[in-house]
Amino acid sequence: MSSVSNVIVCSECFADQGLKLDAEQIGIEEIGVCPNCSNAKGRKLSISELFELAHRFFVWGSILRCKYGAVPLIQFNEHQKTSIDFSPWLKPDVEIFERLLGIGFFDYGPRLWMIGEVEPLKALQATKKRLSIVERIISEYPKRVIEPHEAFYRIRKNPKKPSNPLEYDSPPSDHSCKGRLETKTNPVLYASQDLQVCVHECRVTAEDELYVATLKPKRSLKFLDLSILLEEENVTEFESLDMTVHMLFFATKHSYKITRNIAIMAQDAGFDGIVFPSYFSLLRIGVMPFQTVYGISHRIIPELQESESNKAIPNLAIFGRPIERGDITIECINKLILNRVSYDIHFGPIR
Ligand SMILES: [Zn+2]
Structure with a gap:
């Protein structure tokens, strides 16, 4: 707990309700009156916490x-x-903020890579240039092997017969083709070692009957690992293959044509599946996407690369119907109950 002398404001100093609630989250409970507003009941903030509040509300909050x-x-x-x-x-x-931190707020003119001006990403969107970039992705990203002792989870909502192992295989082809990596001819089983991510990715609601299967491979499975941070030498964000893949898996449906193409070519190259960063990774750990220092991505700053790579929670996509094929066994099936759903929220100004 910081001492009273470090306190410069409290949550009661603020009029904007969202900002006040953000200040309550960041501030700490401490006895004494606030040096700024003289109120005693607000949660107290130091200078560094006030900077944190400015970043959370105005920068992250305007994303x-x-x-x-x-x-x-x-x-x-x-x-x-x-x-x-x-x-x-x-x-x-x-x-x-202006008076106590000596700062001013202004409209941010982003460096253009932040809005997708990344050469390999642009090439992927052009059908004729796509192939060569997909080939680069397959050759430059590492292989990851998942061994028979490594368990992962697969959630099903409303299965017809919850005890039937095939309910946990890839969906039949008439259901396929809605997700990031499957096509009609190439069904995909989605799973994760992180149960929370499974729940999110399944887009479950409180009305759904949920079941979770614990799965294990019967043999070593070979994955193309797109969830890692690819360390590239002497490359800016504008030419970065790492940024390309990072942005691709953060994007929504319009990117699926490209990601499905990667899946097909990875399968042709002999992989059993793909490890990819969950769309919900950032939500799960509660950090701002695409963080920068003076417009430079944290992903290309060597000292920050480890913490950046820890932000991706891997998801597994296994090609075909691996349970039917006998590559994956079911260790256990449980009913899954959602007993509390809570959202971690913060606020921003309107623009
Ligand atoms: Zn105050």
């Missing part, structure tokens, strides 16, 4: 998702005066 990538619309620093006309209820709060 706009693009077709590929995402950018915050607002930034702040010590060199600029505020040049944004904020809502009337937020203006007095902005003055607190």
Whole structure:
């Protein structure tokens, strides 16, 4: 707990309700009056926590998702005066940040890679150039072997016969073709070692009857691992294959044509499946997507690469119908009950 002397504001200092609630989350309970508003009941924040609040509310809170990538619309620093006309209820709060931190808020002009101006990614979107980039992905990403002792999970909602092992195989081909990696002729079994990710990826609701199968491979399975951070030498974000794959798996349905193509070619190259970063990874660990320092991606800064690579929670996609084929066995089937759903929320200003 920080001492009273470090406190410079409290959650009660703020008028904007979202900002006040964010301040309550970041601040700590401490006895004494606030040096800024003289109120005693707010949760107290130090200077570094006030910076954290500015980043969470204004930068992370203004993030706009693009077709590929995402950018915050607002930034702040010590060199600029505020040049944004904020809502009337937020203006007095902005003055607190300006006065105590010496910062100004401004409209952020992103470096263009943040909105998908990445050469290999652009080539993937052009049908004629796609093949050579997919070939690069398959040859430059590493192989990962999942051994027979390594268990993973597969969730089914509303199966007809929950005890039937085949219910947990890839869906029959008439159901296929909705997801990221399967096609009509190439069904895919999705699984993960992280049960929370399975629940999210299944888009379950409270009304669904849920079952979870614990699965194990019968033989060593060979995967193309796209969940890692690919360390590239002397490459900017604009030419990065790592950024390409990272953005591809963060994107929604419009990217599936490309990811399905990767799956087909990986299967042709002899892989049993693909390990890919979960779309829900960032939600699961609660961090801002596409973090940068002065417009440079954390992914290409050597000191930050380890923490960046830990952000991806791997998902497994196994080609064909591996349970029917006998490559995967069912260790156990359980009913799964959702007893509490809670969302970790934070706020941002309107623009
Ligand atoms: Zn206060």
